Amino acid sequence: MGPFPLGRPARMAVFASGRGTNLEALLEAFPQGHPLGEVVLVVSDNPGAFALERARRRGVEAQALPWRGRRAFEEEALGLLEERRVDLVLLAGFMRLLSPRFVEPWYGRLLNLHPSLLPDYPGLRVHERVLAAGERETGSTVHFVDQGVDTGPILLQGRVPVLPGDTPKTLEARVLRLEHRLYPKAVRLLLLGLAFPPPSDLEERLGEEAARAFQVLSPREKPLYLRAWALLRAWGREERVGPAFLGQGGEWGRAAFLAAHLLGGSDPALLEEVAELPPEVRVQVEGALRVESSP
Ligand code: GAR
16 A cells, blocks of 8 residues: 555655755654664755755765756656665655656655645745735645646645734745644654555445545545554554444544544544543554654
């Protein structure tokens, strides 16, 4: 259902075009020797990007691949990823579009960070557009990259308020602070095997009715269900996934959804409900929550 968990520390590459504050957050979260994975390579299409300097300062390989067209960049980048035995590619402020030649072989192992609550506000000048539309809330999205622009399956989202008097600059700063926590958290979920893009053979796996129940969910709701699925699988209860999606998963189904909410950043008040679960179920939920919060 996806390559993760790998059973060994993952080797990660970050692609960044500019100042690289999100790269910095990733370098901090996944330093050399981290049991889940480490950033081993930073690539930029812009030789002057401060992101490259951030990597060098931490002793991580930094490679500038100056933009000489998409085809040339992608060929060089693909070669480099293979040479360095990279398992996961993280786009962090990477401002170029990648073609299917790159995206297809990396699908499921290629993430992007986008400063809006996708599917709203894809593309550029996001904060300006959010303000012009009078939104009262915005946020950021980590998603699997597919062949569209900011369209791939969502992995994790976080929200922040838009305050009266905000400018694109103040809003950007608030969203960035959120992103510095959100991106490492999304990567942890992926590496732990608690996130994956929707499988293409849903019906065979879940049965027709449960597959339909999943398919009609909004793009923002799907990651929660996929986390619940991953948890049931990790607990050896995969046969409960279909029933759980239909609200018939019993205590295990409830537990999986509670844990999925908590792992996604929902209100910790839900922990009080975890405490009321039958002991053998509760132990599993607590184990899942512990794993995510450990280093
Ligand atoms: C981040 O806000 C990220 O979401 C956005 O660029 C910023 C990079 O900041 N990405 C995009 O807009 C992708 N289309 P950083 O260089 O300080 O990490």
